Amino acid sequence: MAKERIILLGSGGHAMIVLDILEEMRKFDIIGVVTKDALNNKTFMGYKILGNDDVLSELYQQGIKKIAIGIGGFKNNSLRKKIFLKIKKMGFHAITAIHPRAIISKTVKIGEGSVIFPGVVINSSAKIGDNVIIATGSTVDHNTIIGNHVLISAGVTVGADNIINEEALLALGSKVVSGITIGSDVLIGAGAVVVKDCLAPGIYLGIPARKVTRKVK
16 A cells, blocks of 8 residues: 655654654655755755745645644744644645554544644543644543644643643643633643633643733743
């Protein structure tokens, strides 16, 4: 069975992880990398650098219709969202990359362009939106809904029956008990424990988590 021809977008740390996942999946023919650093390097992790964003239209015309997004986030996921919407407008399909050592219930639904790292556990009937990152060792319990463009960092615990709205970010090691709603553009700080709804945009820190700023961006 022929492998799908794809390109990787980005050449930073997140792109390294995405490449590892794609190689472990063994279903893609990665023809090269598109990166803003194209002038400085000829290869990335053993793959040819094809150019910067200017070559995307040409690659599409050549029949390359699928992209793996190797751009991550830190304080927010806004750049990744911008890139996702850009490539979709151009006609590309964003690859959903799921590491084989993630444990995911057969009843889970995962949207386009999302990346699931090794060691992740997602339990029954959870719904993961488009362009979501769930990083190493995080857990998402049953019936939780995660919106588009959400970033869940490593070691995060999300309980059951939660709603995590679009562009929320849960930083390293944070915890969300069951039955909670996290609003759009909310950042839950590293190690914070969420025991009640965090609806207004802003940064929430501490145990229990409390809002400390009005805006994330």
